[in-house]
Amino acid sequence: MAMKSFVEVDADSHFPLENLPFGVFKPSGEELPRPGVAIGNFVLDLSVITSAGHFNGQNLNNSDCFLQPSLNKFLAMGRPAWKEARSTVQKLLSADEPTLRDNASLREKAILPMNEVQMLLPTVIGDYTDFFSSLHHAKNCGTIFRGPENPIVPQWFHLPIAYHGRASSIVVSGTDIIRPRGQGHPAPNSPPYFGPSKKLDFELEMAAVVGPGNKLGESVDVNDAADHIFGLVLMNDWSARDIQAWEYVPLGPFLGKSFGTTISPWIVTLDALEPFACDAPKQEPHPLPYLSEKTSKNYDISLEVRIKPDGHKDSSVVTKSNFNHLYWTLTQQLAHHTINGCNLRPGDLLGTGTISGPEPESYGCLLELSWNGQKPVSLNGTTRKFLEDGDEVTITGFCKGNGFKVGFGACSGKVVPQL
Numbered sequence: 001m002a003m004k005s006f007v008e009v010d011a012d013s014h015f016p017l018e019n020l021p022f023g024v025f026k027p028s029g030e031e032l033p034r035p036g037v038a039i040g041n042f043v044l045d046l047s048v049i050t051s052a053g054h055f056n057g058q059n060l061n062n063s064d065c066f067l068q069p070s071l072n073k074f075l076a077m078g079r080p081a082w083k084e085a086r087s088t089v090q091k092l093l094s095a096d097e098p099t100l101r102d103n104a105s106l107r108e109k110a111i112l113p114m115n116e117v118q119m120l121l122p123t124v125i126g127d128y129t130d131f132f133s134s135l136h137h138a139k140n141c142g143t144i145f146r147g148p149e150n151p152i153v154p155q156w157f158h159l160p161i162a163y164h165g166r167a168s169s170i171v172v173s174g175t176d177i178i179r180p181r182g183q184g185h186p187a188p189n190s191p192p193y194f195g196p197s198k199k200l201d202f203e204l205e206m207a208a209v210v211g212p213g214n215k216l217g218e219s220v221d222v223n224d225a226a227d228h229i230f231g232l233v234l235m236n237d238w239s240a241r242d243i244q245a246w247e248y249v250p251l252g253p254f255l256g257k258s259f260g261t262t263i264s265p266w267i268v269t270l271d272a273l274e275p276f277a278c279d280a281p282k283q284e285p286h287p288l289p290y291l292s293e294k295t296s297k298n299y300d301i302s303l304e305v306r307i308k309p310d311g312h313k314d315s316s317v318v319t320k321s322n323f324n325h326l327y328w329t330l331t332q333q334l335a336h337h338t339i340n341g342c343n344l345r346p347g348d349l350l351g352t353g354t355i356s357g358p359e360p361e362s363y364g365c366l367l368e369l370s371w372n373g374q375k376p377v378s379l380n381g382t383t384r385k386f387l388e389d390g391d392e393v394t395i396t397g398f399c400k401g402n403g404f405k406v407g408f409g410a411c412s413g414k415v416v417p418q419l
Contacts, residue, residue: 002404004095007111009040014398014407016040018275020089021231021266021408024070025117033069033120037089038266038409041114044089048110054092054099057084070124071267075211075230075346082211082230086271119265121172122233123209123347128165128261129337130205130237130253130351132156133328135281137356140368145245157285160328160336162353165237166258170349173234173264173409176416179389180259182243196418197240197256199373200387203354204305204321204364204395205235208330209267210348217341222293225331226270228344232299232330234264234395234411235351241367241386263349264395264411272406276300276399280329290339291332298324301408303355303397305364307379310390316379318369321355321362323397389417 003017015021015038025036025043034047046066049055055063059081065074074081092100100107132138135152142151155161171177179200184193211230214220220228237257244256280296301323308315328336333350354364363369366386369377376383387393392414398407 002401005039005093006095006101007039007042007093011403012405013040014405014409015266016404016406017090017093018401018404019268019272019406020086021268021272022071022074023122023266024120026120027112028116028118035066035068035071035074036117038114039093043112043114043117044093045110045112048106049089049092052106052110055085055088057088059084060088070347071122072124072347075123075209076213078212079227082269083271086269119172119174121170121263122265122267125167125170125347125349126345128167128170128349128351129162130165130257130353131160131162131328131333132353133160133326133333134353134356134364135327136325136358137354137364137368140356140363144367144372157283158288159291160333162333162337163252165261165351167349169258170261170263171413173262173411173413175262175413177238177260177262177413178419179415179417180240180243180255181418182240182255183246184242185246192246193242197243198386199241200415201239201241201366202305202387202393203237203239204303204319205237205354206232206301206323206352206397207235207263208232208334208350210334210344210350211346213344213346213348214338216343218343219338219341220335222291222331222335225334228334229270229330231267231269232273232408233267234397234408236262236393236395236411236413237351237354238262238413239365239367241372260413261351262411262413264408266409268406268408273299273301273399275401276406278324281327283327287332291336293329293331296329298326298329299399300324301397301399303395306394307384307387308392308394309379309382309388312380314380315392315394318377318379319361319363321357321364323355325355325357325362326352387415389415391415
C-alpha cells in the first residue's frame, strides 16, 4: 500500500512519498536557484532543510550541497549520500513524523506550491551522449533508409552505439523549440535544398544522469555502473529528419539534432525505480566480457507521447511505449562509454535513444509512426506526417505501484517558427 505523507498527495500524482525526485527551482520573485524534492503538488526546498540542520547524517552533515544552484555537487558525493538524503526527506515528510509537520514556521518556508515556482535544468550538463539502444527503433530506421534485407548493421548487436551530442542546447520542459534550418536532400540535377526543416520530429527517450563519474584513463566495471547513475529523466531529442538524412553519412548526426533537446525537470532516482526493475531482453550474440552483467535489468516505465496542434483544445496520444523495450541496458551504456578511458563527470547526460516497442502504436517517433511520411498520423480531425509550427509535444512516464505511481511529470515543448 502507498506510504502516507502529511503533505496531501493525490492518488494519481507522479510524486508520492515513494518517489521523491530531485530538481532545481526558483521561487516566485526570487533569483537564486536551489535544489528541491517534489511531493504531490509541492516542492520541498532543500536549502531550507539544510539551514535548519536536518541533514545531519554522516554523509551530509555540514555539507553545502543543497545550498548550490545545481545538483552537481550532490551527485558527485555518490550513492551513500543519495540514499541518506532520500531517507531523511522521506522521514521528514512522513505523516507520523512531527519535525516538519508540527513546525508551522519551518513548514511555510520549506514547502512551496509547485505552481508558484520556476523549474530549471537540474544539473550543469557538461557533456551529452545519445545512444541508439532500442532494437525495434534500429530495425525500423534501417528498413526505412536501407531496406528490409539488412536493416541493422552487424556491430549494433555487439556494442551500444552512440554519438556525442550538443549539451548547450539541452533545455528544460516548457521551453519553445525553434524550427531549425539546414540543408536537405537535393532533387535530381539540382543543389541541396536549404531552408527550414520540412521533416521535424520528436524522439521518445529517457536519459541517465551521471553521478560520481570516473577519472580520465580509467573505466567503470559494468557491474558497478549503477553506482554512477543518479537517476533518470524524460527526454525529447528533437530531430530534423531531412537535415539528418543528408548529413549523417559518413560521420553521423550533427545539425539535424543539435538545435534542441528537452528534458523533464525532475530526476527520479534509481532507488525509487528499483521496485520496478525487470529483466532486460536476452542478447544474442552474448556480449563481450566487459559488457556481460551479473544482473541485466531494465525498468517497467510506461511511456506516452501526446501532440496538441496549435489552436486545438485537446491533445492526441500518438504513441505508448515502455522503457523495458531497450536492448542495451543503462549500465551497459555507461560501461561502454568509459571502456576507452573516457571520463564522465557529475551531471553528464546519457540519452537512451528512441524507445520504440514492437507494435506500430508503440513506435517512438513520427519517422516510424508515419513511415517517413508515407502514412499520415491522425490527430483528432487533423493529420501529421511530421511536426508543424505550433505543435506542442508532451512526453509522460510513470511506474505503477500498489496504490501509487512513481512518475516523471512531463517533458513538453512547442515548435515555433524561425524569427
